[in-house]
Amino acid sequence: xxxxxxxxxxxxGGQLPKTHNARTIAALATNPGCTRRAMLDAAxxxxxxxxxxxxxxxxxxxxxxxxxxxxxFERRLLDEPGKxxxxxxxxxLDLDIAEVGFTxxxxxxxxxxxxxRHERTRRLLTxxxxxxxxxxxxxxxxxxxxxxxxxxxPDLIAFRHDDTVHVVExxxxxxxDDQADGAKVAAAAIQSxxxxxxxxxxxGDRAEVHHQTVLIAPKDFSLTPVAATLDVxxxxxxxxxxxxxxxxxxxLLELVPPDVTxxxxxxxxxxxxxxxxxxxRDLRRVEASYAPQCLxxxxxxxxxxxxxxxxxxxxxxxxxEEAGGIETVAKVxxxxxxxxxxxxxxxxxxxxVILRRAATLRRRSLGDPT
Amino acid sequence: xxxxxxxxxxxxxxxxQAQLIRTVRHVHISDRPLVFIPLGLAGEPCAPxxxxxxxxxxxxxxxxxxxxxxxxxRFAFAADLAGxxxxxxxxxxxxxxxxxxxPYPDAPQLIVPNAGGVAFARLLGRSTRFRPVxxxxxxxxxxxxxxxxLTYLAERSHPSASLILTATGALAAHWATGQSAVEDExxxxxxxxxxxxxxxxxxxAALAAEDPTRCPPAGPATDPGFDRDVLTxxxxxxxxxxxAADLAGxxxxxxxxxxDLREVLMPTWRLVWQAIDLLxxxxxxxxxxxxxxxxxxxxxxxxxxxxxxxxPQPRKDAAVDAARRLGRLExxxxxxxxxxxxxxxxxxAEYRMTGAAFEGVVVRAEPARLDESGKESGKxxxxxxxxxxxxxxxVTAAPGTELRSPARPSQKAVVIDVRSPGEDQDGRTLVTxxxxxxxxxGLTPAAGSVPEADDVVCYTTLTLDFQPSPEFxxxxxxxxxxxxxxxxxxxxxxDRAEPWDGEDWAxxxxxxxxxxxxxxxxPDEP
Numbered sequence: 001x002x003x004x005x006x007x008x009x010x011x012x013g014g015q016l017p018k019t020h021n022a023r024t025i026a027a028l029a030t031n032p033g034c035t036r037r038a039m040l041d042a043a044x045x046x047x048x049x050x051x052x053x054x055x056x057x058x059x060x061x062x063x064x065x066x067x068x069x070x071x072x073f074e075r076r077l078l079d080e081p082g083k084x085x086x087x088x089x090x091x092x093l094d095l096d097i098a099e100v101g102f103t104x105x106x107x108x109x110x111x112x113x114x115x116x117r118h119e120r121t122r123r124l125l126t127x128x129x130x131x132x133x134x135x136x137x138x139x140x141x142x143x144x145x146x147x148x149x150x151x152x153x154p155d156l157i158a159f160r161h162d163d164t165v166h167v168v169e170x171x172x173x174x175x176x177d178d179q180a181d182g183a184k185v186a187a188a189a190i191q192s193x194x195x196x197x198x199x200x201x202x203x204g205d206r207a208e209v210h211h212q213t214v215l216i217a218p219k220d221f222s223l224t225p226v227a228a229t230l231d232v233x234x235x236x237x238x239x240x241x242x243x244x245x246x247x248x249x250x251x252l253l254e255l256v257p258p259d260v261t262x263x264x265x266x267x268x269x270x271x272x273x274x275x276x277x278x279x280x281r282d283l284r285r286v287e288a289s290y291a292p293q294c295l296x297x298x299x300x301x302x303x304x305x306x307x308x309x310x311x312x313x314x315x316x317x318x319x320x321e322e323a324g325g326i327e328t329v330a331k332v333x334x335x336x337x338x339x340x341x342x343x344x345x346x347x348x349x350x351x352x353v354i355l356r357r358a359a360t361l362r363r364r365s366l367g368d369p370t
Numbered sequence: 371x372x373x374x375x376x377x378x379x380x381x382x383x384x385x386x387q388a389q390l391i392r393t394v395r396h397v398h399i400s401d402r403p404l405v406f407i408p409l410g411l412a413g414e415p416c417a418p419x420x421x422x423x424x425x426x427x428x429x430x431x432x433x434x435x436x437x438x439x440x441x442x443x444r445f446a447f448a449a450d451l452a453g454x455x456x457x458x459x460x461x462x463x464x465x466x467x468x469x470x471x472x473p474y475p476d477a478p479q480l481i482v483p484n485a486g487g488v489a490f491a492r493l494l495g496r497s498t499r500f501r502p503v504x505x506x507x508x509x510x511x512x513x514x515x516x517x518x519x520l521t522y523l524a525e526r527s528h529p530s531a532s533l534i535l536t537a538t539g540a541l542a543a544h545w546a547t548g549q550s551a552v553e554d555e556x557x558x559x560x561x562x563x564x565x566x567x568x569x570x571x572x573x574x575a576a577l578a579a580e581d582p583t584r585c586p587p588a589g590p591a592t593d594p595g596f597d598r599d600v601l602t603x604x605x606x607x608x609x610x611x612x613x614a615a616d617l618a619g620x621x622x623x624x625x626x627x628x629x630d631l632r633e634v635l636m637p638t639w640r641l642v643w644q645a646i647d648l649l650x651x652x653x654x655x656x657x658x659x660x661x662x663x664x665x666x667x668x669x670x671x672x673x674x675x676x677x678x679x680x681x682p683q684p685r686k687d688a689a690v691d692a693a694r695r696l697g698r699l700e701x702x703x704x705x706x707x708x709x710x711x712x713x714x715x716x717x718x719a720e721y722r723m724t725g726a727a728f729e730g731v732v733v734r735a736e737p738a739r740l741d742e743s744g745k746e747s748g749k750x751x752x753x754x755x756x757x758x759x760x761x762x763x764x765v766t767a768a769p770g771t772e773l774r775s776p777a778r779p780s781q782k783a784v785v786i787d788v789r790s791p792g793e794d795q796d797g798r799t800l801v802t803x804x805x806x807x808x809x810x811x812g813l814t815p816a817a818g819s820v821p822e823a824d825d826v827v828c829y830t831t832l833t834l835d836f837q838p839s840p841e842f843x844x845x846x847x848x849x850x851x852x853x854x855x856x857x858x859x860x861x862x863x864x865d866r867a868e869p870w871d872g873e874d875w876a877x878x879x880x881x882x883x884x885x886x887x888x889x890x891x892x893p894d895e896p
Contacts, residue, residue: 059580061594064602066413174415176496177685221415221497292550315379316550322376329383336377354723358373361719366393 004148007253008043013263017044019114019153022191025143027297029190029242035252036288037298042148042249045262047299053264053272054280056303059295070172073223077170077216081135085216088227089133089159089168092214097133097161106138114151118142125158125165125199126206133161135168141198147248156195159214160207167195167213175217175226185230188215193235211236260285292316324351372720375546383548386571388563392544393716395652396706398532398662400479404458405430405642407483407635408490410590411438412597416493418447419592419601422635423454427643432635434628436608445509448498452512455480459519463673473666474673480523480534481646483557483588483638488527488536490590495520499682514682521683522672526665528699530706533665537645544652548573557641558585565648588638600630657709664702689852694842701839708832712776718828722763727830728801730761737820740813753813755820756786759801759827773803773829778819781808783829803829 020041028041040047048058077085081102090097105121117140125136136158142149157168169192173184192213199209211233219226260282264272272279283303290304291313298304308314312323312332323332326348334340335352336359344352378389404425411417417438422430431454435447459478468474482488499517501509523534529543542554547563553576554560562575579585582593592601604627611619687695710717711727721727734757741754765788767773773783787802810816821827848855 061598063412063592063594063597065411065597066594069413172413176415176493292552295552310383312380314550315376315383315548316552319376319379319550322373323380329380332377332380333384354373355377358377358723361722362374362377362716365715365719366390 004250004253008249011039011043011256011260011262012045013261014265015046015263017151018046019044020143020145020150021152022154022156022194023187025145025150025152025194026187026190026239028145028246029239030293030297031289031291032242032245034289034294035255036283036286036300036304038145038246038249039252039256039286040262040300041150042145042252043262044150046264049264050262050279050283051299051303053274053276054283054303055276056300056306058299059302066172069223073172073218073225074170076223077225078137084225085135086133088216088225089166089214092227092229093161093166093212095133095161099133100159101134102137103134104137105140114140118151122202125160126203133159135159139199139202141195141202143194143198144201145243145246145249147250152194152198154191154195154198158195158199163207165199165203165207165209167192167199167209169195169213169215171215171217173217174220175228176220180217185215189213189230189232190235190239192230193232193239196232196236197239256286290314324348324354326351326355373723374716374720378546379548382546382563382572386548386573387566388545388547388572390544391546391716392652392710392714394655394714395544395649396655396658396710396713397529397535397540397543397649398479398654398658398665399646399649400476400532403479403481403535403646404455405481405639405646406455406487406491407588407638407642408487408494408590409592409631409635410490412591412594414438416490416497418444418451418494420631420635421447421451422632422639423451425458427639430636430639432628432632434624434631436624436627437605437612445498445501445513448494448513448516449510451494452510452516455516455519456512459673462669468670473663473670475666477533477662477666477669479532481642482534482536483642484536484538484555486590487588488524488534491520491534492524495522495524496685515676518676518680518682525683526668528702530661530702531665531668532662533669537642540649541645544649547576549576556580557588557638557645561641561644561648565644585637585641586634588641589635592634596634604630655710655713657713661706661709688845688848688856690842690845690848697840697842701837704837705834708834711830711832712779712834718776718830721830721832725764725766726832727828728759728761728763728765728799729826729828730759730763730798730801732757732821732823732825732827733760733800734758735821735823737815737822751813753809753815755805755809755815757783757803757805757821757827759803759829760798761801762798765799765801767801767831771831772833773831774833775821775827775829777821777827778808779834781819782806801829 024041028037031037037047040050051058082099086097086100089095089100103124105117105124121136121139121141125139139154139156139158141152141154143152144150155170157170159166159168169188171184171188173181192215196209196211196213203209211231213230213232214227215230216225216227218224262279262282263274264279265274267273280303283300284307288300288304288307290301290308290311292315294301294304305314310329311327312320312329313327315329320327326332326335331340332355335344335348336355338356375391378391382389402425405423405427407422409419409421411419418433418435419438420435421433423433424430433447433450435443437443462474462476462478465475480491482491495517497517498509498513499521501507501514501517503509503511503514526533527536529539538555538557538560541560541564542551545564547554547560549559549563556579558579559576562579563572566572566575582595586596587593604623607623608620608627611617611623711721712718718727718729722729735755736757737755739753739755740751742751745751767785767788769785769787771785773785775781775783783803783805785801786804787800789800789802791797791799805820809819843849846855
């Protein structure tokens with residue numbers, strides 16, 4: 001085990017690492033400047049459990065009905081992959097394949113070792129195909145984040161035909177009159193981009209992983225599947241750019257005091273040994289970068305929002321920009337009402353003038369003549 | 371967001387209390403709105419689970435679907451909802467029919483808690499408006515009519531219209547909170563900032579309101595914890611008692627589900643009415659009645675179209691219709707922004723920030739000034755008063771620009787000269803304006819038509835003048851770039867067919883699959 005691995009394991013405190021999925025990687029890419037998130041994800045800490053123990057349980061969960069619909073829809077397709085699934089892929093990719101093979105990569109006997117499963121995925125995906133088209137379910141991929149490889153257990157099918165691999169995503173949100181919820185399609189596209197990159201990493205030049213991915217979702221108000229292709233070249237570019245901004249984990253680790261840990265190691269009764277206050281203190285020793293968007297994607301959002309109270313960024317990026325980039329609510333108001341005892345720094349002088357003007361106009365328009 | 375509303379948000383965060391960003395109410399609030407709070411089953415695009423609906427805050431009507439994945443029950447829910455909604459809409463059409471092109475005296479107003487409520491209405495409209503009323507899969511005749519009205523109303527969801535409103539949208543348009551815009555979509559926290567309980571700050575009340583057991587989500591999605599801990603058990607009990615033909619047990623199970631859903635919906639019901647009360651405390655802006663007339667005309671037109679047996683709205687707009695609709699929305703948005711600025715000094719202040727408007731004091735006026743430059747060529751003298759306005763605002767208008775004043779909207783004022791502030795003028799700009807209309811016919815201005823010295827005046831580049839809408843080709847002239855002329859729209863079998871046709875729904879196969887899937891899947895899975 002390298003020094004970095006050891007350090008990350010001690011942050012995790014003996015707990016099993018939590019595997020990434022495309023959603024967590026996509027979320028990481030939406031806020032690349034957040035050290036706290038990068039660190040916890042690199043150490044594969046279970047953020048939901050940590051947040052909950054620290055007194056800030058994550059505000060999201062998923063309804064069993066939504067999960068049930070997802071399961072029902074996927075089963076319908078995968079129980080007989082040679083039927084609807086093949087037909088949809090043929091239509092979407094304009095192929096003339098008559099039948100497909102199906103390999104479930106989840107099936108590795110008793111082995112749960114991630115490295116073993118990853119190796120098996122690589123071997124089978126690159127083996128000479130005995131059929132023109134083969135579907136691979138549950139591949140185990142790796143993804144480089146911050147200079148380290150994270151295992152990725154995607155909910156995805158890789159479809160290999162001839163020497164080309166397509167990412168196939170099965171989603172249970174509806175496509176109604178050829179339109180789906182824009183936010184959900186955007187999320188699916190960025191997840192597909194993660195898969196494309198991870199598959200390219202796995203296959204190297206042994207097969208082409210196509211930037212055109214296939215989304216399969218239910219049509220209108222039913223469970224009848226329809227397919228649509230997504231060109232994810234733009235998402236791949238965004239993702240690569242954002243991920244390159246995540247500092248190397250080694251550099252981040254240097255900023256964290258050596259005794260920090262997020263261990264939830266249980267005592268005899270199965271309760272975490274660590275008291276919430278200690279855990280919270282250690283979390284706060286790693287810097288976060290909160291924005292309201294975190295509320296939709298990060299399990300630690302309530303903790304970070306609480307810390308960010310009093311900052312303009314917590315009110316939204318546009319508020320902060322309108323306030324000339326000034327970071328705290330107190331400072332903005334001090335400038336706006338000319339109550340700051342210190343001279344305004346030169347780089348904020350223009351912002352201060354605008355704020356004073358806005359404050360005067362607001363006051364007068366509300367009927368205060370002073 | 372503008373500098374002024376951002377500053378208001380920052381002030382709200384500092385004071386722990388929402389701040390007004392408008393001095394008057396820019397939206398019409400009906401005397402008798404119909405409040406509609408829909409809940410749907412999570413994961414489904416539009417499977418109604420329950421709704422609380424009514425125009426009397428003391429008597430909400432509760433509709434519940436006991437097996438939300440069964441499509442017969444779905445349409446039975448739609449029929450019950452149609453009974454209430456169509457009755458409400460019909461009450462606005464009850465009087466004598468007005469002459470052609472004249473609106474009915476009033477129009478309905480549907481109020482939903484949030485944007486999700488409008489989306490739900492749109493989807494419920496889509497799933498019901500094509501349903502056949504005879505033959506296979508027939509539904510009660512009111513169901514497709516409800517679908518057309520819900521589609522119509524959802525399409526009219528726009529800040530300049532008030533046939534359908536979201537409580538969150540209407541409140542957030544008038545108050546800035548100390549939380550982010552994303553968090554303002556939560557009706558409970560938004561109201562906590564605006565009207566916290568006595569003795570508490572808005573910030574604290576908003577934190578408390580985030581607890582889903584205390585303030586259940588305003589829908590259409592229910593709290594996942596409620597789904598897991600309560601709803602799954604209730605729906606399974608109803609199914610099991612039904613399969614076992616245990617009538618007494620089934621009645622008990624249904625009653626228990628109704629009680630739970632009422633409990634989940636009632637807090638939102640109270641919040642929506644609280645929002646209505648709060649909005650009513652603001653005086654109505656001057657141009658609201660004008661926009662409301664547009665709503666009445668639109669409503670009356672659609673009612674006539676339906677009465678004449680009009681088709682359901684197509685699944686997709688044809689190219690020309692879509693372009694026309696976009697053009698109309700853009701024009702309405704622009705008119706709304708100008709009207710709001712004319713009605714509300716706080717909105718005008720935003721234009722003063724950017725230089726599109728200025729306010730100041732008239733320091734000198736020549737109300738009787740005549741333009742006699744055309745005299746030699748035999749033209750008559752024209753009344754062209756000049757006024758000099760001193761303003762602390764930044765003035766970006768150049769000489770020759772035509773300006774208007776909200777106090778005299780039809781009077782054209784042309785900038786003659788802008789003198790930038792000198793040291794002696796205390797940072798004020800002096801603007802010379804020539805007035806060119808709105809003063810009566812003679813060579814002396816009508817009383818009050820020209821500002822006098824010491825008057826406070828506001829001038830802006832915004833105008834309420836009628837803007838002709840862009841020309842759109844007729845349907846038959848749709849350019850080839852947009853697919854060429856589409857065939858005449860007649861709802862076809864294709865529109866009516868649902869992909870579920872032919873699937874075996876009779877034995878609840880889908881419902882079983884989803885509920886079983888729900889029981890299998892653990893709560894922690896992503």
